[in-house]
Amino acid sequence: MDSPAVEIVDLVKRYNGTTAVDGLTLRAERGAVTAVLGPNGAGKTSTVEICEGFREADAGTVRVLGLAPALPELRPRVGVMLQAGGVPPAMRCAEWLRLVSRFYARPLDADALLARLGLTEHVRTPYRRLSGGQQQRLSLAAAVIGRPELVFLDEPTAGLDPQARLACWELVGELRGAGVSVVLTTHHMDEAERLANHVAIIDRGRVVAEGSPASLTGAERQLRFRARPGLALEELLTALPAGSAAKESPAGHYIIEGLVGPELLGTVTAWCASEGVTADDLRIERRTLEDVFLELTGRELR
Numbered sequence: 001m002d003s004p005a006v007e008i009v010d011l012v013k014r015y016n017g018t019t020a021v022d023g024l025t026l027r028a029e030r031g032a033v034t035a036v037l038g039p040n041g042a043g044k045t046s047t048v049e050i051c052e053g054f055r056e057a058d059a060g061t062v063r064v065l066g067l068a069p070a071l072p073e074l075r076p077r078v079g080v081m082l083q084a085g086g087v088p089p090a091m092r093c094a095e096w097l098r099l100v101s102r103f104y105a106r107p108l109d110a111d112a113l114l115a116r117l118g119l120t121e122h123v124r125t126p127y128r129r130l131s132g133g134q135q136q137r138l139s140l141a142a143a144v145i146g147r148p149e150l151v152f153l154d155e156p157t158a159g160l161d162p163q164a165r166l167a168c169w170e171l172v173g174e175l176r177g178a179g180v181s182v183v184l185t186t187h188h189m190d191e192a193e194r195l196a197n198h199v200a201i202i203d204r205g206r207v208v209a210e211g212s213p214a215s216l217t218g219a220e221r222q223l224r225f226r227a228r229p230g231l232a233l234e235e236l237l238t239a240l241p242a243g244s245a246a247k248e249s250p251a252g253h254y255i256i257e258g259l260v261g262p263e264l265l266g267t268v269t270a271w272c273a274s275e276g277v278t279a280d281d282l283r284i285e286r287r288t289l290e291d292v293f294l295e296l297t298g299r300e301l302r
C-alpha cells in the first residue's frame, strides 16, 4: 500500500530558547487536502518547512511520500509555495515560471496558468515590482506548474484580495479533484472548512484536535446572541429542555446548545424579555472551527 503523503511523528523544532514545534504528530493522506490550522506562531511554517527539506528537525521523524524530506528524488514530485521570497528580484514573472517549468517532465502551460491566476498583464513585470498578492499568486503557480503529486502551500491566500483568494481556492479544489495531495497552512478557519478533507488544529507546536471539518465542528446547531455581561444563565437553563447547555464566552457573548428549534428559540427570547434584555445579533448556526479552537485553548484563533 502507498505510504501517506506526509507522516510526521513526535516532531520537535527549537530556535535558541523557543520550542516552536513540540512533539507534533500528523498524517496527511494521499489525494486529500490537509489543512494545518493555527494562530500566528503556532509552528505551522516550521513544520511545513521541515517537510519541504528547508529546515532540520531537532527530534522526531518526517516522511514525505515515504521518503526523507531533503532527498533530491522528491523534487520533481513535490510542489512548494513558500510564504515569501525565493524568486530573484529582477526576474520577470513569466520568465520565472517558464524557468521553473523546465525542471519538470510534463509541466502545465505557463501562460494559461498565469491567466488563471490573473497575472497575464504582469508577465513582463520584474518580481520585485509585483505587489505582495501578485507575488503570492506567482509563487502558487510555481508550486503547481510541474503537476506534482504533493503540494505544500504555506498560507496561500495571505494578503490576497477576494477575487484572487477565490481563484486560489478553485485551483486547490481542482488539485484535489485531480487526486493531488495538498498540505496547506492557514489561520483562516473558513479556508480550512472549505478546502480541507482533514484539519489539524495546532497550538503551541502541538496538534490539539484533528478530523474532518464536520467531525470537528459537529452537526449540532447553536443559538447565539450578544447582551450585557453576567446574565443569570442558571435561571435560563431551568426553563430550557433537559440536555441544553448555556454559556457566556467571551463576556457578553452567549451560546445556547441543545435541541435548537422553535421551542428553544421561544424560551430564550421570552426569558430575555422577562429580564429586560435585548438579545443582539440573535442567530442560529453551526459551531465553527474558530469555536472549536476557542474551546480547546481558551483563546481566539486570530
Ligand SMILES: Nc1ncnc2c1ncn2[C@@H]1O[C@H](COP(=O)(O)OP(=O)(O)OP(=O)(O)O)[C@@H](O)[C@H]1O
Pocket: 015, 016, 018, 019, 020, 038, 039, 040, 041, 042, 043, 044, 045, 046, 047, 187
Ligand atoms: N528562524 C527562527 N528563529 C527563531 N525563532 C523562530 C524562527 N522561525 C520561527 N521562529 C519562532 O517559532 C515559533 C513558531 O513560528 P512559525 O513560523 O513556525 O509559526 P506559524 O504558525 O507558521 O506562524 P505564522 O502564522 O505567524 O506564520 C514562533 O514563536 C516564531 O517566532
